[in-house]
Amino acid sequence: MLTWLIAAPALAALVVAFLPKDRKELYLPVGFLLSFVPLAIAGYLFFDFESGEAGFQFTERIPWYEPWGIEWNLGIDGISLGMVVLTTILFPISLAASTAINHKVKEFVVAVLFLEAGLIGTFLALDLFLFFVFFEAILVPMYFIIGIWGSERRIYAAIKFFLYTAFGSALMFAGIIALAFLHAGQEGVASFAYQDLLGLDLDVVDERLLFAAFGLAFAIKVPMFPLHTWLPDAHVEAPTAGSVLLAGVMLKLGTYGLLRFNLGLFPEASVDAVPIMATLGVIGIVYGAAVAIVQPDLKRLVAYSSVSHLGFIVLGTFALTSAGLQGAVIQNVNHGLTTGALFLLVGMIYERRHTKKIADFGGLWKVMPIYAGLFLFATFASIGIPGLNGFVGEFLILVGSYATLPVFAIIAASGVVLAAIYLLWAFERVFTGVPDKPENQALKDVNGREIALMAPLVVLILLLGLYPQVLLEKTEASTEAILDRIEAVTDYEVPAPGRLDDVFVAEGAEE
Amino acid sequence: MIELVLFVVVGSAAIGGALAVIFAKNPVYAALGLLGTLFSLGVFYVVNLAHLVAVVQVIVYAGAVLTLFLFVIMMIGVDKDQAGDEPLRYQRALVGGLGLIILLVGGGLAVGGRFDWVPTASGAETLPNGTVEALAGRLFTDWVLAFEVTALLLTIAAAGAIALAYFKHDGSEPVE
Amino acid sequence: MIEVTAGWYMSLAAVLFSIGLLGILVRRNALIMFMCVELMLNAVNLTFVAAGRALGSLEGQVSVFFVLVVAAAEVVVGLAIIVAIFRRRESASVDELSELAG
Amino acid sequence: MSPEILVPLVIAVPLLGAVFLHFLGRRIGEPLAGWLATGAIGTSFLLGAISSVDFIRGTSEHGESIMLWDWMPAIGAAFEIKWDPLAALMTLVVTGVGTLIHVFAIGYMHGDERFARFFTYLNLFAASMLTLVLAGNYAMLFLGWELVGLCSYLLISFWYTKPSAAAAGKKAFIVNRIGDLGFMIGLMLVFFHFGTLSFDGIFERAGEVLTTGTATAIGLLFLLGAAGKSAQIPLYVWLPDAMEGPTPVSALIHAATMVTAGVYVVARSASIFQEAPAAGMAVATVGALTALWAASIAIAQTDIKKVLAYSTVSQLGYMFLAVGLGGYVAGIFHLMTHAFFKALLFLGAGSVIHGMADEQDMQKMGGLRKHMPVTAATMGIATLAISGFPLLSGFWSKDEILAVAFEAGGFASVLYVIGLVTAMLTAFYMTRQWVMVFAGDSRWDEGVHPHESPRVMTVPLIVLAVLSVGAGLVNTPFRLGLEHFLEPAFEGIAMAHPPDGIGMFLLLAAVSVGAGLVGIAMGGFVYTRPREVWTRFQTGFGRLWTAWESAYRVDDLYGAALVTPGRKASEVAAFRFDLPIIDGLVNGVGRFFTESGTRSRVIQSGYVRHYGVAFVGGLLLAVIWLLVVGGA
């Protein structure tokens, strides 16, 4: 089942690749239609998924090359489920949003579909070797997407993106090898399987080094301050689909990895690392927002807003409370939807005006009201208005992290204000006032296709905002399991807010 | 006693020849220096009971190889461009440095007697005075494969010489 | 009285070898550089012979033959190359052959 | 039918109205869209009324909490409604006043190209406000809290082509957000200590769980939030700007309903504030100061809506004063009456602006009495009501607040004095306004032909006028109807009461009425005279007057102290730090490698003898290494 989920887009890519040369008009539609196959499979998985089941489901394990202990080892749990579904949802959308791609269309569709296969694989892989294979392989399609179909400084951005992330993952690779041999040392046989590696008992130094190696890779992917500078460049230069997928899914590899591997495999070190990670997370929140305020380019602004929002996820992850973790997991999906929507919208305006500079706009509300409405909707989702999805994640994270990291939570909360400032200010400059520039007065409002693109996102944003249970009920067990493990192997104790004894502890802390 | 004298005299001759090779302005002198070294080595071979080797040394090297060298030297003319100047900056300094290091390491080892080594148990039986037959025996039994491989070498040499230095009379190349 | 051990000969060989090695670096006439190579090979031969004697093993002397053969083959090819180049550019100085760099 | 079904509908109906209008409003057009919206909110008024019958009858004491569906169970957040007298009262006020304003708006917004969209927003706002007041836990309350903020943003910048309007909307939202920050942190503490955000889970255990310290912390944080929503010092600055929005909006959101949310939250959290007298006192103080501060500014305003805006701020200050001291009934009571007469005032102002072709400067008015009698009369009533003219609604509610403050004694008596002075100022500037607008001789530009507004606008005025007169009677010292009505909601809370005894009541009443009459007299005396008199009167105050006129230049202060430095800071972060330093480092690494590459190219000089040197060097290194390691 899971294998098919990975294979489907790859096969689709091959199908497109072998379409006849003279039927150019077919490439995009065919790719678009085929990208519904993984969506269907993912949907099936989602509804067939056993809620309240902590372990991995639909697992598949086939040895790849025993002497090295590498396996084709897939599985899905509450943490990855949401990401997989999100991925499969975003891909048809971003394909349909790529009608502006006018050269090398076939290559584009192929690259996108391979990217999908790789991303899904990364979320499903339970064998660390396999995980790394996917984790690294997806760089290539994205590299081409940015480098070939991007805007002016695309090559610079593409290379920067590729090398920066590759550099990050390099040390993780060493860490993976190390883990395998630690396992060999303890169990006699090298293994890369997540399930096996959970059983390792590492000594403090090893564990911290490994945590650092993995952490660096994911911190760059997230990206956490101060490793974020590749993101704005990549976003600004990438084509719409590229930005959507980059922000929507790829960045999540970082947060997902932190949650799955750093927390999962190195509980002791994670507990020790909480101050550092939380600090960086909070810095990211405030700093990203502060920098976003004055960005002259819409995409740059949204990119920095991602830095800020993902800071929340990091904070929630390392708050090590059930609310925090749930918030982190769901915020992964939320950010994918809202930021995806924002990038889609920016893309639409870019296709019309071929500029992303805020200064070039103004008064668009008058000329394209529906577009403005959609943009406003996405904006408020991103600001975190309750009732829309953004709030659920952030609120859970904040409330959850207060229990363990009160000061951090309070500072982080200020990010909510800053978000309002930079987004609304940008909105004001772009949409309000009278459209004075002639080229703006002629703009056409969004057409049916574009509305159709946004519709699913809007629906999901509302759904997750009003009834996040659809996801939370499936993730809860897995997050709890992680916390239980941490409690089991370390002397860390997950605070249960409201328990009177805790309250008195808290009093003691206050006096 | 004699061996000592021989070693000192001939050895210095060998070294002298070697130095001539690398310092002589005129390639011909260099060649002659090399010749001197080869001869002195021939002497040492005799001293070391390798008569056949000594003979071959003289015939092959002095006779064939050196002649070949001189022939080529003559053919391409004795260019005196080897004036004392050194076009490459630092080259002399670098080489000097390397030489110094070699000297230090080698000297250190020699002084420490480290370069001397203990003849091992297998050296119990001493070589017969006159080893041609035994050599033949080795060559055609255990070393036969190596012996055959030299055939390959010579084939290559022949083919290579043709491929590289074969020209039409008008100097143009057969390719064009 | 002092006995001349194989170590002496080997030391001498080492000296010759070093001279050859350095000679390569100081001469820029391809021919002479090539002579230096011959010098090195002879140092090798001396080592073989001396060691072979001290060890009472014939292998040393046998090896010398093959070194000789190799030397001969190298000479043929090497001189061929040098001649070929000379044909083209009337000089045997390797310093003039330095277009390929970086 | 039982509330379980009806109460959710109270929210649902206007929400559906909003959704319907959003998609079809343009199609069905004016005025039908407006009537639909009115119908929606009217319906929810009826539903609310039906459901609250039991409370009025007193048959159902505590009401019930209605669970709809789970939201964030991890923090005890759900879509659940708490239906108790307090909620019921708020519902009725919101929907009641709301309905009237909807009706008025139909006339007021006549001819606007986004007529339908306006009512979409109004309905959406109504739904959000009802969510706020009906919420059964803090999370849902916060949901409504933020949504009303959103609607206020949309409605203030409704005429977005006006840059000032757009800016005002943004300002309102952001300033509110700052308050919300406090509120959110407060909620974090609440959750941390109670393990849930559900009212039921919190209020019973407040006493046992909270220490004074934490309670105070929470209280102060809530105060920050409330100050944002209810425009109290220091966050009141957005409200005057909010007047950029259409007048019905000002009436509904920025006078009657949304801005009272802060008061409501404090009242709702009574059991927390009970544990933190200091926090309560802080609320009261902030309220009193705001009341005075805003009133003083209102004195000097010449824009008809600005006066009302500052007056609103000031009146909200009264409510804070009351609830801060624990006089919840008094606070809510004033909230209600204020809703009536302030809505009336705004609508009246709207009617005036409408009739004066969008003229807002009172100096260009005067003598409108004969041109728009209804408006004049109704606004007159409202003016008297707010000035605390005996037996009008404002008289009862304001006096109760002052009485509560007096009774509380101690530091509160200072607040009492402030309140008294404010009462006087209020009377003064309100009278001033009425006189400037309706009395005296006409000062308007030629070309303007003032006319009475259509029936659809005047009817709401009349209704509200009636309410402004009579609403006070629901809670007089002689018959404490409202108090009895609300008591179940504040069970277990020690509420502050006005002093008992008619004598005491009469005495206090006399004092405050006296203050009011002084104000009225002064206003009437000065502003019925010709202009020179005013100017002499105003210049009499010297610099002080200009300070009032310019609202103490608080906006400039904030701009200089916060906005500009903030902008600078982020510019530095973005262009002096992020690009050159952090990104510079990254690119620096790359450049380092290529640079070292270019430098080391010299090794590959192309001279074979250099290669030889490298080779021999390497050889020697290898030899020496082995000799050293090999121990030779």
Added chain:
Amino acid sequence: MFAQTTLATPDVSWLAIAPEITLGLGAAIVLLVEVQFLPPIRRLGALVGGILAVAFGFSVWQWIRVDELLTTTDSAEFLAGFLPFGEMIVMDHGSVLARFALLTVAALGIVSGWQLFERLGRRGAEALALVLLATSGFTLMASSVHLMMMFLGLEVGSIALYILAGITRDRISSDEAAIKYFLLGSVASAVFVYGVALVFAATGELSLLDARSFLSGTIVTRPAVLLIGMAMLVVGLGFKISAAPFHSWAPDVYQGAPAGIVGYMAAAAKIGGFAALIRVLHTAFPSLLAEWAPLIAGIATLSMVGGGILALVQDDVRRLLAYSGVTHAGFILMGMVGGGVGAPEIWFYLAVYTLQLVGAFGVVAVVAGATGGPTPIAAFRGLGRTQPMLAVAFGVLLLGMGGLPLTSGFVAKFGVFQTAWQAGFEWLVVVAVLASVVGFAFYLRVIVAMYMHDEADDAVPAPTMPSRTVVALTAIVTVVLGLLPAPLLELTARAIPL
């Protein structure tokens, strides 16, 4: 009169040298046929193909035979088959693998560089013969367990390559390449054979096996001679595999030598050199692992870092590939720091890398055009549009060399990394992973040129059928082995040297 001395004939196993005989005779035949009949070069090509095929067939037979030998209980038969010719050479899986690799590389190299051979006209025959001879030399070198034998094999291979490097006369740079290669090469072999002599002096043995048994038997009180000898062996071979700092010839030769043959030259030298290095270090000096492992690690580090950094700034793709070859030498050396256990991973890496190398140079040859002219990166601009198939293949090959997951290069890298890690050289692995990132940096430069720039001014000629097939084949293999490495891994797994 003459004293009759009977010579004890050594065990002769013709099978053990059947491929070499085929190649040697084949070369002779080629030359003779050429002289005699002056056939069109295509015929000779077919002939050479046949020869290689036969040799390959013999190798397969050898493989099977080795499996048999390993199962036999008769020790005499085993020795006779396993160590024929007086223990000069060994016929084990390693040596047969080397034959497979070298023969494949030779075949592909000739095919992809076919244009060159055609241009060489009559000299083409010599070129073909030399390729065959070089191949036989390197196979001998790879299978020898005797230092002199190894030296001979090395010389046979190297001298042939010197000639091939200078065989074309159209380009001056070809001369330069030849002379540089020749001078430095002969110095290197002199160093190597001096090492042989010293080891002989110190141990009294030339056979690796005897040397090992001697060293394991006795404590060398004054190891100086032995150590210097060992160092010289390592350096001599380090030159062949172009490991830093003995790599300086590689870039110039790759750039100067005719494009058609470089692929083969580079690949063959690497295979032979590494095969020999494994044998020398593991078969003869296992007891000195502690001494030489760090030395190898040091060379590896220098190669990976230095090669990578220099490759970053190259403008000519051939030089770039040369320096990348230096880094690869470093990576492969990592497999050696653990001793013989790493041999399978080394063999896998060699097989994978040399295939990619030949394929890549096939592309280079196409771009270089008939004259085998220079190939600056700029010449690859827009290849993605003008020659899509070529560009895709080249991209795959480059990413494979870079070690991108889902390509064989990644599996190979992983193999050597894990052996190094197992051997306790964690720091080396860390250096290596970072170096491989640098690797991406310069491979990407070419890909950028191919896909993200507009066409170059002079269009790239369409690849001929032969080179097209080679390039495609190598690219496909790169991907397939990246997905399913197990078959080849199981093959190489048997190549544990004695």
